[in-house]
Amino acid sequence: MAGSDLVMHDNEFQKIDEELQRLHQQANASVVFLVDKNGQLIASAGDTHNIDTTSLASLTAGNIAATGGIARLLGEKEFTILFHEGEKDNIHISLIGQRVILVVIFDQRSSLGLVRLRVKKTAEALAKIFDEIASKAEKEKVEGGKTAESPFAEISDEDIDNLFK
Amino acid sequence: MSFINYSSREINCKIVYYGPGLCGKTTNLQFIYRKTNPEQKGKLISLATETERTLFFDFLPLALGDIRGFKVRFHLYTVPGQVFYAASRKLILKGVDGVIFVADSQIERMEANIESLEDLRINLAEQGYAVEKLPYAVQYNKRDLPNVAPVEEMNKLLNVNGVQWFEGVATTGIGVFETLKGVAKQVLLELKKHY
Ligand SMILES: Nc1nc2c(ncn2[C@@H]2O[C@H](COP(=O)(O)OP(=O)(O)O)[C@@H](O)[C@H]2O)c(=O)[nH]1
Ligand SMILES: [Mg+2]
Numbered sequence: 001m002a003g004s005d006l007v008m009h010d011n012e013f014q015k016i017d018e019e020l021q022r023l024h025q026q027a028n029a030s031v032v033f034l035v036d037k038n039g040q041l042i043a044s045a046g047d048t049h050n051i052d053t054t055s056l057a058s059l060t061a062g063n064i065a066a067t068g069g070i071a072r073l074l075g076e077k078e079f080t081i082l083f084h085e086g087e088k089d090n091i092h093i094s095l096i097g098q099r100v101i102l103v104v105i106f107d108q109r110s111s112l113g114l115v116r117l118r119v120k121k122t123a124e125a126l127a128k129i130f131d132e133i134a135s136k137a138e139k140e141k142v143e144g145g146k147t148a149e150s151p152f153a154e155i156s157d158e159d160i161d162n163l164f165k
Numbered sequence: 166m167s168f169i170n171y172s173s174r175e176i177n178c179k180i181v182y183y184g185p186g187l188c189g190k191t192t193n194l195q196f197i198y199r200k201t202n203p204e205q206k207g208k209l210i211s212l213a214t215e216t217e218r219t220l221f222f223d224f225l226p227l228a229l230g231d232i233r234g235f236k237v238r239f240h241l242y243t244v245p246g247q248v249f250y251a252a253s254r255k256l257i258l259k260g261v262d263g264v265i266f267v268a269d270s271q272i273e274r275m276e277a278n279i280e281s282l283e284d285l286r287i288n289l290a291e292q293g294y295a296v297e298k299l300p301y302a303v304q305y306n307k308r309d310l311p312n313v314a315p316v317e318e319m320n321k322l323l324n325v326n327g328v329q330w331f332e333g334v335a336t337t338g339i340g341v342f343e344t345l346k347g348v349a350k351q352v353l354l355e356l357k358k359h360y
Contacts, residue, residue: 013172038260065256151233152357163229
């Protein structure tokens with residue numbers, strides 16, 4: 001619902017993109033992507049052509065949500081890191097700042113140790129960026145200002161009807 | 166929780182189909198999937214048991230088109246209906262932008278409808294949401310069956326606030342897109358209020 005919506009602008013998106021590109025390179029990862037806790041893909045780096053990123057994002061968020069549920073049953077706060085090992089590919093999933101999920105897919109060209117190390121650094125940087133986004137949203141709410149380029153400002157019934165033609 | 170990305174010019178919204186077990190939530194998604202052009206949809210993912218009962222959720226991403234240069238995406242989810250999947254239902258409701266309550270019109274399922282609606286209220290309230298404040302519509306499904314309750318009766322039991330409602334036959338698609346469109350419209354108009 002509004003208020004907890006995630007609104008992202010160009011400069012923030014670029015900062016996030018830079019962080020993901022760096023992580024992709026430094027961790028020797030195949031693919032890196034960032035998912036909202038509710039399952040929406042935010043950004044990715046690496047070769048995503050052969051991957052259904054939308055489905056992956058939704059399932060990753062479901063995975064984090066389910067393990068979070070298990071954690072609470074056990075009296076843990078949350079499991080912040082998940083790791084799945086496959087025959088060829090491995091997947092490292094980490095929860096950042098209670099809000100976004102960082103996913104790293106890597107094969108034998110990298111290692112869990114390296115991925116862990118690099119993810120830690122990226123996580124700190126991303127947490128900072130998302131803090132900025134949150135405080136900016138808070139400020140905009142106080143000022144009650146709507147963005148000038150808002151696609152919603154003049155949205156009409158006809159626009160919506162056209163989506164369902 | 167919507168995700169508005171001014172950089173890639175995308176709007177993402179989450180809509181959840183809620184309702185008792187076997188009321189036709191998955192069937193709604195399957196119909197939408199069948200009738201949508203390939204370039205407008207992603208995979209329909211069903212985390213189901215061997216007997217095709219929804220275990221965790223069904224998920225269908227839809228990219229219906231553009232509004233003012235922004236690509237509008239709806240992520241559709243269904244919840245597992247059976248009582249014992251309560252924990253999963255809560256998780257799926259997180260960050261929801263709009264809810265479609267699918268009710269089973271068969272008289273003998275009225276108890277189950279009421280119970281599920283109550284469950285929805287409780288789960289939304291736990292997250293600080295209220296059905297009254299959320300983009301929300303009701304679908305009375307399975308209208309093709311002989312033993313259905315009259316719509317007026319169902320409105321009295323399941324729609325005391327008089328929200329938008331639709332009659333549906335999800336197996337043949339009657340009312341399916343109408344219901345989705347009804348809630349999608351409410352979601353977009355809600356965003357318009359804030360941004
Ligand atoms: N006759 C009839 N059967 C329906 C209708 N919608 C769904 N069904 C059937 O009801 C059963 C349960 O549907 P499903 O979508 O799996 O229910 P869910 O548990 O809510 O996901 C299936 O056998 C469907 O074919 C309908 O409108 N009419
Ligand atoms: Mg189902």
